[in-house]
Amino acid sequence: MATVPALEKPPVVLAETPAVRPRQGWRKYWHLYAAISPFYLLFLAFGLIPVGFSLYLSFHRWDGLGSMEWAGLSQYRYLVSDSDFWSSIGNTLIIWALATFPMIFLAMVTAVLLNSAVRFKNVYRFAYFLPNVTSVVAIAIVFGSVFSTNFGLVNALLRAVGLDQVAWLNTPWGIKVAIATLMTWQWVGYNAIIFLAGLQTVPGELYEAARMDGAGPVQTFFRITLPLLRPTLLFVLVVSTVTGLQSFTEAQVLLQNTSNDSTFSGGPDHAGRTMVLYFFQQTFDNNDFGYGAAVAWGIFLVVVIFSIINWRLVQRRDED
Amino acid sequence: MASVQDTKSSRGIRGVRGRGIALHAVLVIGLLLSAFPFYWAIIMSTHTSTEIFSYPPKLLPGSHFLQNVRSLFDNVDFFGSMVNSLLVACAVTFLVLLFDSLAAFVFAKFEFPGRRALFVVLMAIFMVPTQMAIIPQFVIMAKVGWIGSMTALIVPAAANAFGIFWMRQYMRSAIHDELLDASKIDGASFLRQYWHVALPVVRPGLAFLGIFTFMAQWNDYAWPLIALTNPDNVTLQVALSQLNGVHGTTDYGMVMTGALLALVPLLIVFAIGARQIIGDLGKGAIR
Numbered sequence: 001m002a003t004v005p006a007l008e009k010p011p012v013v014l015a016e017t018p019a020v021r022p023r024q025g026w027r028k029y030w031h032l033y034a035a036i037s038p039f040y041l042l043f044l045a046f047g048l049i050p051v052g053f054s055l056y057l058s059f060h061r062w063d064g065l066g067s068m069e070w071a072g073l074s075q076y077r078y079l080v081s082d083s084d085f086w087s088s089i090g091n092t093l094i095i096w097a098l099a100t101f102p103m104i105f106l107a108m109v110t111a112v113l114l115n116s117a118v119r120f121k122n123v124y125r126f127a128y129f130l131p132n133v134t135s136v137v138a139i140a141i142v143f144g145s146v147f148s149t150n151f152g153l154v155n156a157l158l159r160a161v162g163l164d165q166v167a168w169l170n171t172p173w174g175i176k177v178a179i180a181t182l183m184t185w186q187w188v189g190y191n192a193i194i195f196l197a198g199l200q201t202v203p204g205e206l207y208e209a210a211r212m213d214g215a216g217p218v219q220t221f222f223r224i225t226l227p228l229l230r231p232t233l234l235f236v237l238v239v240s241t242v243t244g245l246q247s248f249t250e251a252q253v254l255l256q257n258t259s260n261d262s263t264f265s266g267g268p269d270h271a272g273r274t275m276v277l278y279f280f281q282q283t284f285d286n287n288d289f290g291y292g293a294a295v296a297w298g299i300f301l302v303v304v305i306f307s308i309i310n311w312r313l314v315q316r317r318d319e320d
Numbered sequence: 321m322a323s324v325q326d327t328k329s330s331r332g333i334r335g336v337r338g339r340g341i342a343l344h345a346v347l348v349i350g351l352l353l354s355a356f357p358f359y360w361a362i363i364m365s366t367h368t369s370t371e372i373f374s375y376p377p378k379l380l381p382g383s384h385f386l387q388n389v390r391s392l393f394d395n396v397d398f399f400g401s402m403v404n405s406l407l408v409a410c411a412v413t414f415l416v417l418l419f420d421s422l423a424a425f426v427f428a429k430f431e432f433p434g435r436r437a438l439f440v441v442l443m444a445i446f447m448v449p450t451q452m453a454i455i456p457q458f459v460i461m462a463k464v465g466w467i468g469s470m471t472a473l474i475v476p477a478a479a480n481a482f483g484i485f486w487m488r489q490y491m492r493s494a495i496h497d498e499l500l501d502a503s504k505i506d507g508a509s510f511l512r513q514y515w516h517v518a519l520p521v522v523r524p525g526l527a528f529l530g531i532f533t534f535m536a537q538w539n540d541y542a543w544p545l546i547a548l549t550n551p552d553n554v555t556l557q558v559a560l561s562q563l564n565g566v567h568g569t570t571d572y573g574m575v576m577t578g579a580l581l582a583l584v585p586l587l588i589v590f591a592i593g594a595r596q597i598i599g600d601l602g603k604g605a606i607r
Contacts, residue, residue, distance in 0.1 A: 029432040031510045036426050036438065038419040039479035043445055046476040050456030057455060064459070110350055117343050125598050127351045130358075133590045133597075135539035137557045138579035141564050142357045145364060145572055151373045153360065159375070189354060193598055246451065249541045253561055257570065276451055276542075284546060289455050296452050 058293035068290070075294040084270070085295060088278040089302060091176070091271065095251075096244040098180035099187075104236060106188045111195035112225065125196075128189030139182060140253035144169070147178040169258065172271035179250050179272055191236050198232030199225065237310050245303050248276040261285075275299045364576040372572050388577040392563075395574065397552065398581070401559040406585065408470050408555060409537040412477045416533045417526055419479035424487030425518050429500060445481045451542075458546060472547040473555070477537065483529050490525040491518065524596060531593035538586050556582045 058075060060068040079085055114124055131139070146153045147168040155165040168174035202225065210220045226233075251274050255267035264281035266273025273281070279299060283292030364372055367382040392398060426432075427439055457476065458467070466472040495518050503517050519526070541557045548554045551562065560582055563575050590597070 032426045032430050032432045035510070035514075036423040039423050039442070039481070039484060040438070042476065042479050043481075045460070046457055047445060047453060050453035050460065053456035053459070054452055106350075110347075113343055113347055117340070117347060120344075122595075124347055124351060126594050127354050129594070129598055130590075131354055133535050133539075133586060134358075134583060135541070135557055135560075135586070137539075137541055137560050137564075138361075138583060139357065141560065141575055141579050142361050144564070145372075145576070146357070146360065151375070151377065153377055156375065156377045185353070185357070188350075253541075253564060256561070257564070279451055280542075280546075283455055289459075293455055296455070300452055 054293045054296060057290055058297055060290045061288075062290045063287045064289045065287075071290060075291050076297075078291070079294050079298050084273075085275075085278060085298060087270065088266075088273050088275045091266070092245055092247065092274040092302075095176050095179050095183070095247065095272075095274065096241070098176060099183035100237075100240050100244055102180075103184045103187050103191065103240070104233075106184070107191035107236070108195055108229075110188065110192035111199055112221065114192065114196050115199045125193055128192055130189070131186045132190040134186070136186070136249040137253050139186060140250055143178060143182045143185075144254050147174070147181075169255065170268050172269055175251075175255065175267045175272040179247075179254060182250050182254070183244070183247070187240070191240075194236055195229065195232055198229050202228045234311070238307060241306050241310050242303060245306060246276050246299070247274050248280070251277055252280075275302065361576045361580055364572055365580050367573050369571055369573055384573060385577065388573045389581075391571065391574045392577050392581070396559050396563055396578070398556075398559065398578065400552075401554055401556045402582075402585075404470055404554065405538055405556040408473045409534050411470075411474045412537045413530050413534045415474070415478035416480060416483055417530050420483035420529065421487050421491075421519070421522070421526060422514065423479070423484045424491055425495075425514050427484065428488045428491035429495060429497070429518075442481050442484060454543070454546065457543075461547060467547055468549045468553065470555075473537075473540070473544055483533065487522070487525060487529060491522055494521050494525065527593060528596050531589055531597055534589055535586060538589075 057068075059071055059073070061071045061075075062068045110128065114121060117124070145151070149155060149165065149167045149170065152168065154168065158165055166174055168178050206224055206228075207220060210224055215223065251266055251272040252264060255265065255272050256263040258267045259265035262281055262285045264273070264277050264285055266277050275295075276299065279292060279295045282288050282295055363378060363381055365388055366385040367378055368384050368387075371378055371382060371384070427435070427442075461467045461472045466475070499517055499521075500513060503513050508516070539557060540555075541561070544555045544558050545561070548558055554562070560575070560578050563578055564570060
C-alpha cells in the first residue's frame with residue numbers, strides 16, 4: 001500500500017481544473033459529458049421545452065388544433081375567480097388531510113411495534129409493504145366494490161350491526177372518506193418501513209438511560225423517539241404532501257363511471273375532483289389547452305406553497 | 321435489541337411474554353388489514369355478479385373463476401395489453417439502468433467543469449411536478465407521430481433524476497477511489513472503468529433501481545391513459561380501467577379477475593426483490 005499516498009493526489013489536480021483552457025477542457029472531459037448527456041437531452045426535449053411551452057401556452061387560447069390566440073393574463077385572472085378550481089383545491093386538501101394524518105400516526109405506531117418485535121420482522125415488513133406495490137388502478141377497483149352502496153362490504157358491516165347504510169360514492173364526504181381510506185391503506189406500510197429505518201438509527205443506550213431515569217414507554221416515545229425521528233418525519237411529510245396534492249388515479253378510477261359525459265368529473269357534485277383531475281378535465285375533455293396550462297401552473301403554485309409550509313413547520317421546531 | 325432482552329430480569333419472564341403476545345396480536349391485525357383487499361378481490365373473482373350483489377356478502381371462494389377469466393378474455397385484449405406493459409416496463413428499466421448508472425458514476429467519481437451546476441439542475445428537475453409538462457409533451461408526441469404507440473411511454477421515461485441521484489449516493493460509498501485509481505494507472509478507459517470496476521460493486525443498487533423502475537412503470541396510469549389514444553392498443557392498467565369504466569354495466573367478478581391477473585407479474589418481481597426494496601428504501605430515506 002505504499003502507493004496510496006501518491007494515489008491520493010488527484011483531488012489536488014482537480015482543484016486546478018479552472019486553469020485549464022475551455023477548449024482543452026472539452027477535449028479532456030468529453031466522455032464525461034457524453035455519459036451524462038442522455039438524461040439532459042431527454043430532459044430538454046420532454047421537460048424543459050415542455051415546461052417553457054406550457055408557460056407560453058397559458059397566455060394563449062388554444063384548442064390543440066387551430067391557431068393560438070394571445071390572451072394575456074386573462075386565463076390567470078379567470079383561474080383566480082374560478083370557483084371550480086378553488087373547490088378542487090379544497091377537495092384535494094381535505095382528502096390529503098383525511099389520508100395523511102391517520103397514515104402517519106398508524107405508520108409510526110407500526111414502526112415502533114416492529115422495532116420491538118424481534119420475531120417475524122421480515123414477514124411483517126413484506127406483508128405491510130405489499131399494498132404499496134399494487135397498482136392504484138387495481139386498488140381503486142377493489143375499494144370501489146368495498147364502498148359500493150348496494151353490495152359493498154362496509155355497508156354490509158353497518159347493516160349487520162344495525163346501522164343505516166351510507167351511499168359512500170354518492171355523497172361528498174363519503175367520496176372523500178373512501179379515497180382517503182384507499183390512500184391510507186396503500187401508504188401506511190411504506191412509511192412504517194421508512195420510520196423503522198429511522199428508529200434503527202436511535203442508539204439503544206438512549207432508551208436504556210431513559211428507563212434508568214424511570215421514564216415510561218409514552219414518555220420515552222415523546223422525549224426520545226419523536227425528536228430523533230424528526231428528519232424522517234420531515235421526509236415522510238414532504239413526500240406525502242407532494243404526492244398527495246397531485247393525486248389523480250385514485251379518484252379517477254373510483255369515480256369514472258359516475259358521470260356520462262366525463263371520466264374526470266370526480267363523482268356526484270364533483271366532490272372527488274382533485275386539482276389534477278380538474279386539470280385533465282379542462283385540458284382533455286374540454287380541449288382547452290391554454291386554460292389547462294394555466295391550471296397546471298396554479299397547481300404547481302399550490303404544491304410549492306404547501307411544501308414550504310411543511311418545511312417551515314418542521315424546521316422551526318428544530319431551532320427551538 | 322439488547323434493551324428488550326434486559327427487561328426480562330427487571331419485569332419477570334411472564335410479563336415480557338404477555339407483552340410480546342399483545343404486540344404480535346396488534347401486528348397481526350395490521351397484517352390482516354393489509355391483506356384483506358387482496359382476499360376480497362380473490363373472493364369476488366370466483367363469483368358471478370348475482371352472487372356478488374346478494375346479501376349477506378360471500379366471504380368464501382366460489383366456483384366461477386374460470387368463467388370470469390373467459391369473459392375477461394372475451395371483453396378485452398388481455399394478453400395484448402400485457403405484452404405492451406411488459407415491453408414498456410422492460411425497455412424503460414433497461415434504459416434507466418444504463419443511462420442513470422452512467423450519469424451517476426460520472427457525478428459520484430469525477431470532477432469536470434460545470435459539474436456542480438449540472439447537479440444542481442438535476443436536483444431542481446427532481447422537484448418539477450410532472451403535469452406541468454403533460455400538455456406540451458402530448459403536443460410534441462403528436463407532432464412526432466408517437467401518440468398511440470408505446471414509444472410515447474418509453475422514450476420520456478428512459479432516464480430520470482431520482483435514479484441518478486439515488487445511484488450517485490450509492491456509488492459514492494460503494495466504489496472505492498483506490499480501486500478506480502489503480503485501474504486508471506493500468507490504463508483503463510472511462511467505459512472500461514464503468515463496466516469492470518463500477519458496475520460489479522453496485523449490483524445490489526442496480527437491482528433496487530431496476531425493480532423499483534419496473535414496478536413504477538408497470539403501474540403507471542395517467543400518462544398512458546392520455547398518450548395511448550387507440551383503445552385497442554393500450555397497457556394493462558388502462559385496459560383494466562376501461563373494463564371498470566363501462567357505465568352501469570360493471571361485471572365485478574370479471575373486473576376483479578382482471579385486476580388479480582394483472583398483479584401476477586408485479587408480485588413475481590416484488591417477491592424476487594422484496595428484501596432489496598424494503599432494505600434500501602429505508603437506507604435512502606435516512607441518508
